[in-house]
Amino acid sequence: MKKILITGGAGFIGSHVVRRFVNTYPNYQIVNLDKLTYAGNLENLRDVEQSPNYKFVKGDIVDAEFINNLFTNENFDAVIHLAAESHVDRSIANPIEFVMTNVVGTVNLLNAARNSWKGAYNTKRFYHVSTDEVYGTLGEGTEMFTEQTAYDPHSPYSASKASSDHFVRAYHDTYGMDCVISNCSNNYGSFHFPEKLIPLSINNIKNNKPIPIYGKGENIRDWLWVEDHARAIDVIFHKAKTGSTYNIGGHNEWTNIDLIRTLCKVMDKKLGRPEGTSAQLITFVTDRAGHDLRYAIDATKLKNDLGWEPSLQFEEGLEKTVDWYLANEEWLNNVTSGNYQHYYEDQYQNR
Numbered sequence: 001m002k003k004i005l006i007t008g009g010a011g012f013i014g015s016h017v018v019r020r021f022v023n024t025y026p027n028y029q030i031v032n033l034d035k036l037t038y039a040g041n042l043e044n045l046r047d048v049e050q051s052p053n054y055k056f057v058k059g060d061i062v063d064a065e066f067i068n069n070l071f072t073n074e075n076f077d078a079v080i081h082l083a084a085e086s087h088v089d090r091s092i093a094n095p096i097e098f099v100m101t102n103v104v105g106t107v108n109l110l111n112a113a114r115n116s117w118k119g120a121y122n123t124k125r126f127y128h129v130s131t132d133e134v135y136g137t138l139g140e141g142t143e144m145f146t147e148q149t150a151y152d153p154h155s156p157y158s159a160s161k162a163s164s165d166h167f168v169r170a171y172h173d174t175y176g177m178d179c180v181i182s183n184c185s186n187n188y189g190s191f192h193f194p195e196k197l198i199p200l201s202i203n204n205i206k207n208n209k210p211i212p213i214y215g216k217g218e219n220i221r222d223w224l225w226v227e228d229h230a231r232a233i234d235v236i237f238h239k240a241k242t243g244s245t246y247n248i249g250g251h252n253e254w255t256n257i258d259l260i261r262t263l264c265k266v267m268d269k270k271l272g273r274p275e276g277t278s279a280q281l282i283t284f285v286t287d288r289a290g291h292d293l294r295y296a297i298d299a300t301k302l303k304n305d306l307g308w309e310p311s312l313q314f315e316e317g318l319e320k321t322v323d324w325y326l327a328n329e330e331w332l333n334n335v336t337s338g339n340y341q342h343y344y345e346d347q348y349q350n351r
């Protein structure tokens with residue numbers, strides 16, 4: 001029986017990773033540590049919360065004493081670290097929160113692991129889940145980010161993730177800890193908090209509200225279905241060599257405006273509205289400060305070394321995602337109003 005700490009397991013990507021590990025590995029004990037911020041929600045994990053190999057702990061990775069005690073008491077065999085402040089616009093408005101959670105929080109976890117795992121560094125793994133935004137931005141050509149691309153972050157968010165990546169590598173190089181990192185492109189799918197482009201747009205279209213497109217909508221992102229990301233994390237966690245880095249991506253680039261026009265067509269179809277209705281909601285607004293033009297991931301290393309490839313075509317994934325949001329109106333209403341937070345805080349406070 002392996003005991004694995006998954007941080008940020010109540011968030012969007014984290015909840016998919018927790019679900020995958022709880023269901024796929026009954027011989028693992030999964031401990032989900034989450035602060036339950038506005039974007040973390042135990043409602044995302046209802047289907048696994050009664051599983052005998054799952055436990056939730058509410059806590060903040062910025063609190064070093066709490067983290068050290070948790071490691072001493074639980075004696076984890078591995079960490080998959082996803083807890084992070086993740087929204088670029090929020091990082092522009094409030095950078096310090098990103099420094100605290102993403103940098104200080106990561107170093108607190110590394111320190112706790114370093115202290116409690118002494119003498120067992122080659123059997124206990126620290127896996128940091130990171131982002132392609134650490135590489136900066138690309139032009140509109142064919143160049144892609146590889147694992148060799150130099151770091152060049154531009155937003156406070158990407159600077160904080162780049163910094164935490166560097167700390168993870170430093171703990172591998174300095175203390176010999178077994179660390180691995182993956183850097184993934186934009187994710188989409190169920191349980192995505194509706195502040196990000198796709199779920200925000202679905203929610204706004206549903207409610208006949210404007211769809212805000214930054215600048216001219218020409219920025220390009222590479223989109224990956226979140227369950228494919230969770231599967232990549234599973235493969236990397238189990239098979240990657242110590243000290244290695246893997247890029248994860250969908251080979252699926254879209255300008256924001258093309259993506260939203262496609263989404264509008266899907267929404268018209270699903271809502272039974274005449275084609276062109278949702279697209280009328282598209283509204284061009286002031287651009288994001290320092291907006292990176294293009295992210296594109298070369299995931300060849302992951303395919304060649306570990307055999308991972310995306311499983312889902314984007315059009316199919318987008319339809320699945322829209323279907324999920326339309327079928328889960330209660331979730332959407334409750335996360336946007338903050339209703340779920342208090343309910344679960346009460347229920348879980350003393351567990």
Ligand SMILES: Cc1cn([C@H]2C[C@H](O)[C@@H](COP(=O)(O)OP(=O)(O)O[C@H]3O[C@H](C)C(=O)[C@H](O)[C@H]3O)O2)c(=O)[nH]c1=O
Nearest residue numbers: 086087088131184185186195196197212213214219256
């Ligand atoms: C919220 C919003 C966004 N946008 C644009 C800005 C971006 O060019 C694109 C996607 O934005 P979003 O905020 O959804 O995601 P990114 O800024 O690309 O970052 C996301 O993907 C990476 C990999 C992470 O690591 C981040 O944690 C994650 O948030 O749509 C708009 O045009 N309008 C909007 O209202």
